Amino acid sequence: xxxxxxxxxxxxxxxxxxxxxxxxxxxxxxxxxxxxxxxxxxxxxxxxxxxxxxxxxxxxxxxxxxxxxxxxxxxxxxxxxxxxxxxxxxxxxxxxxxxxxxxxxxxxxxxxxxxxxxxxxxxxxxxxxxxxxxxxxxxxxxxxxxxxxxxxxxxxxxxxxxxxxxxxxxxxxxxxxxxxxxxxxxxxxxxxxxxxxxxxxxxxxxxxxxxxxxxxxxxxxxxxxxxxxxxxxxxxxxxxxxxxxxxxxxxxxxxxxxxxxxxxxxxxxxx
Ligand SMILES: [Zn+2]
Numbered sequence: 001x002x003x004x005x006x007x008x009x010x011x012x013x014x015x016x017x018x019x020x021x022x023x024x025x026x027x028x029x030x031x032x033x034x035x036x037x038x039x040x041x042x043x044x045x046x047x048x049x050x051x052x053x054x055x056x057x058x059x060x061x062x063x064x065x066x067x068x069x070x071x072x073x074x075x076x077x078x079x080x081x082x083x084x085x086x087x088x089x090x091x092x093x094x095x096x097x098x099x100x101x102x103x104x105x106x107x108x109x110x111x112x113x114x115x116x117x118x119x120x121x122x123x124x125x126x127x128x129x130x131x132x133x134x135x136x137x138x139x140x141x142x143x144x145x146x147x148x149x150x151x152x153x154x155x156x157x158x159x160x161x162x163x164x165x166x167x168x169x170x171x172x173x174x175x176x177x178x179x180x181x182x183x184x185x186x187x188x189x190x191x192x193x194x195x196x197x198x199x200x201x202x203x204x205x206x207x208x209x210x211x212x213x214x215x216x217x218x219x220x221x222x223x224x225x226x227x228x229x230x231x232x233x234x235x236x237x238x239x240x241x242x243x244x245x246x247x248x249x250x251x252x253x254x255x256x257x258x259x260x261x262x263x264x265x266x267x268x269x270x271x
Contacts (some may be wrong), residue, residue, distance in 0.1 A: 003073055010163040013062065017170050024130035024174040031179040035127060039048055042250075043131040050121075051134035054141035062166045068152035078156020087158060094157040095165055100263045101151050103222035105144065106215040113266070116144065117259035123211060124258070126238035128204045130178030133170075139259060172218045176200035191231070195220055198233070205234030 009016065028040055037047050054060075074079035085093060109119035136144075145207040152162065176195050187196050195216060203214040211231040216222045223229035254261075 006051045009167050010159065013163060013167065016167065020171055020174055021130070021134075024178045028131075028179045030179060034177075035129075036064070039178060040129060040131075041128065043125075043127055043129055046250065046255075047125075047131040047134040049175045050138075050255060051136065053256075054136060054138040057138045057142070061141070061145055061148060062162065064149040065152040065162050065166075067250060068149035069156045069159065069162060071103050072153045078154065080141065080158070082154040087160065090158050091161040091164065094155060094161045095169065097151060097155060098148070098165060099216065099219055100222060101147065103216050103226070105147050105229070106217070107226075109140070110212050114263070115140075117262045118143070120262065121255055121258055123204065123239050124255070125204070126176060126206075126236075128201065128237050130174045132177040132204075133173040137256070137259060169218060171177040176217065191220060193220065194218060199231060202230050202232070202234055204237045206236040207234060210234050211239070235265070 025040070025044060029037060032040055052231055070080065073081060077206060079093075082091060088247055109115045118137045121137040121140070122132070122135050172195070176197050177200060178197060180197055182190070182196055182198070187198060190196055191199055195214065199220070200217075202210050205211055210230060210232075212218075213228045214223055215228055220229060
């Protein structure tokens with residue numbers, strides 16, 4: 001059954017994700033509070049353009065993972081060529097290693113200076129709504145593509161497992177960046193296992209110890225295990241040094257150049 005669902009999802013992947021984006025944009029609009037609707041519309045234009053450029057420049061992540069898995073399966077060297085776990089087993093294995101890799105990759109994006117110069121583009125957003133899901137520098141998308149297609153090459157999961165998990169991850173990312181309200185009592189229960197919009201806002205805090213926490217994007221387990229889980233609410237979103245980046249949080253060209261400017265500033269400050 002999971003297999004059939006995944007087949008259907010894979011045939012309409014981008015159409016479904018576009019529909020989900022529209023649904024989450026509408027929820028954000030309803031819950032925008034003091035944020036003007038025009039600001040939200042600009043967010044979607046800017047972040048959509050950035051994501052679109054990433055897709056054009058570096059193909060895209062689900063396709064590169066599928067290619068990695070297909071290549072190693074054909075060569076008979078991926079994990080699945082050695083053992084048969086059935087679809088549910090293959091799917092569980094993929095989710096386990098994918099989420100662990102995602103945690104370690106996200107941690108590296110914050111700890112390694114060059115990677116942080118790319119990833120801070122995502123964190124420069126001071127508004128944070130579901131469109132922020134798409135706000136990634138094409139350079140970061142390229143590194144992610146290398147990391148996750150290598151993982152797919154090693155594990156050689158079935159195509160359906162990759163597509164099914166990519167859909168669930170995309171939807172969770174839209175949800176945790178957005179403004180979908182969740183009653184407190186229910187949130188507490190959900191947060192025992194999953195990240196919620198409230199918990200992910202902690203990661204988008206301008207206060208550095210909070211920025212460097214909650215690296216997982218679906219399950220809270222890896223952060224709890226490695227001691228990076230935090231739940232106190234942030235006072236301000238964005239980054240403390242956002243001012244040094246000028247309009248970088250809002251202009252397309254400045255966002256693209258921001259990694260170079262950031263690394264240059266760091267070098268000058270050191271000299
Ligand atoms: Zn981050």
